[in-house]
Amino acid sequence: MTLYLSQIRDQETAISTLQRALRSDKLHHAYLFEGPPGVGKQLTAMALSAAMNCVQSPEACGECSHCRKIRTGNHPDVKILQPPEGKRNILIEGVRQAEEWIRMRPHEGKAKVLIISPADAMTESAANALLKTLEEPRPGNYIILVTAAASSLLPTVRSRCQTVRFKALSSSTIAELLLASGVSEEEAALLVSLSCGSMETALQYRSEELSGRIDIVAALIEGASSRIPEQALSAAARLRDRGEAIAVLELLLFVMEDLLNARAGVSVSNGLSLKFGDLMTKLQRGGSVESVATHIAAINRALVSIQRNNMNPQLAIEGMVMNMRSRTKNEYWSRIGAK
Ligand SMILES: [Zn+2]
Numbered sequence: 001m002t003l004y005l006s007q008i009r010d011q012e013t014a015i016s017t018l019q020r021a022l023r024s025d026k027l028h029h030a031y032l033f034e035g036p037p038g039v040g041k042q043l044t045a046m047a048l049s050a051a052m053n054c055v056q057s058p059e060a061c062g063e064c065s066h067c068r069k070i071r072t073g074n075h076p077d078v079k080i081l082q083p084p085e086g087k088r089n090i091l092i093e094g095v096r097q098a099e100e101w102i103r104m105r106p107h108e109g110k111a112k113v114l115i116i117s118p119a120d121a122m123t124e125s126a127a128n129a130l131l132k133t134l135e136e137p138r139p140g141n142y143i144i145l146v147t148a149a150a151s152s153l154l155p156t157v158r159s160r161c162q163t164v165r166f167k168a169l170s171s172s173t174i175a176e177l178l179l180a181s182g183v184s185e186e187e188a189a190l191l192v193s194l195s196c197g198s199m200e201t202a203l204q205y206r207s208e209e210l211s212g213r214i215d216i217v218a219a220l221i222e223g224a225s226s227r228i229p230e231q232a233l234s235a236a237a238r239l240r241d242r243g244e245a246i247a248v249l250e251l252l253l254f255v256m257e258d259l260l261n262a263r264a265g266v267s268v269s270n271g272l273s274l275k276f277g278d279l280m281t282k283l284q285r286g287g288s289v290e291s292v293a294t295h296i297a298a299i300n301r302a303l304v305s306i307q308r309n310n311m312n313p314q315l316a317i318e319g320m321v322m323n324m325r326s327r328t329k330n331e332y333w334s335r336i337g338a339k
Contacts (some may be wrong), residue, residue: 003062003071005047009173014164015044022051022058026237028162029137031118033133035166038200042080045144046070049078053109062149074225077109083118088121095126098300102141112141119145120152127154129246132159168197178202194254198254211243217252220317224295224324236317245306245313249320253299260292296325 005015005022014033021027033041050060050070060067069075081098083090102114104113116122120128134157145161147153171192177199178188182204191208195202216235221233239245302320305311 003047003050003060003067004042004133005051005059008044008047009177010169011040011044011166014166015162018044018048019059022048027052029141030134030143030161032147032150032153032158032161032163033166034144034147034163034170036196036198037148038198038203039166039169040199041146041148041166042115042117045113045117045146046078047290048109048144049113049115049142051077052111052113053077057111075109076107077111078113079115081114082118083121088125090116090122092123092126092129095122097131102133102143103138106140110140113144114142115144115146116148119147119157120149122153124154127157127255131156131160146294163278169195169199170197171195173319174199174202178206180241193258197227213248213251216248217255220252220321221249223321229321229325232321233318236314236321239313239317242313245317246303249299249303249306249317253296253303256292256296256299259287263289263292295324 005019014035018027021245033045035041048059048326050062050067051058052072053066053075054060054064055066056064062071066075070078073080079098079101081090081094084094098114098116104112106112116130116257130143133141137143143161145153145157150158150163174192174195174197175188178191179185183191187206187210191202191205194205211284216238219231219235223229223235237246298320301323302316305314305319
């Protein structure tokens with residue numbers, strides 16, 4: 001694991017802000033690390049904790065007992081507060097215990113660092129309980145809130161922290177990290193296009209299910225464009241699991257958005273629509289930007305039905321395929337001049 005601030009990728013502004021504060025001994029007692037998931041926020045929090053506690057180097061040496069313990073998550077003065085196993089929220093009890101912990105003198109290090117990640121997992125009462133500690137910091141105490149959803153934090157919490165913004169990773173960084181972790185070049189290219197600049201997202205897609213999902217997406221596109229929708233309907237029948245259905249629809253959405261960009265002459269491509277070459281040509285027969293936009297709307301409607309309205313995924317996807325088909329058919333008829 002990287003434990004040096006200078007090794008954090010693509011976050012020059014954030015890192016130089018922290019390095020300057022470290023060098024001039026002007027660290028804020030509470031930071032809010034904000035930015036997309038999977039871009040190095042928590043890694044930075046750990047690296048900063050190491051830099052604060054290292055006895056050898058102002059930027060962490062990686063060798064001393066503090067650096068080693070922080071790297072392995074065993075340092076008694078650095079604590080990560082996260083939701084309990086299997087739970088989504090950080091409750092008030094968790095915050096109270098952490099506050100008690102941070103009030104005690106450092107065991108062996110120079111600084112006590114409490115990292116709350118993700119900070120937006122705190123319930124309102126948990127966040128309110130934290131306010132006093134944020135307001136009246138003790139010397140040597142630091143709190144780092146890590147979040148990809150800063151707007152869902154209480155304004156009173158946000159205003160007591162110094163915000164450090166993190167940005168999406170570059171495609172080349174994600175590709176490099178994926179290749180280093182043993183992903184093939186072809187898969188890495190696909191994952192980069194799905195990642196939206198987030199390693200977390202890239203890794204979510206890096207599963208054996210991906211090729212299965214690509215097959216289903218192909219079947220749905222085929223069903224939306226061929227005379228007989230059977231293939232798409234049997235694909236829909238395989239999507240009874242809600243989470244899986246959502247993952248497939250999101251993938252399909254990526255493909256359509258790529259196609260829309262291509263149609264609209266936007267040169268940035270995630271390369272996904274190319275993967276479905278022949279099928280896409282079929283689907284494009286109607287040809288217009290509007291038809292692709294209509295397909296996107298149909299996919300989004302299905303996603304909303306499943307996510308928010310708790311609709312049966314199979315039914316939602318069947319409906320979506322039918323909507324996509326009618327649009328394709330209408331365009332075909334109008335193009336050949338029949339009504
Ligand atoms: Zn060290």
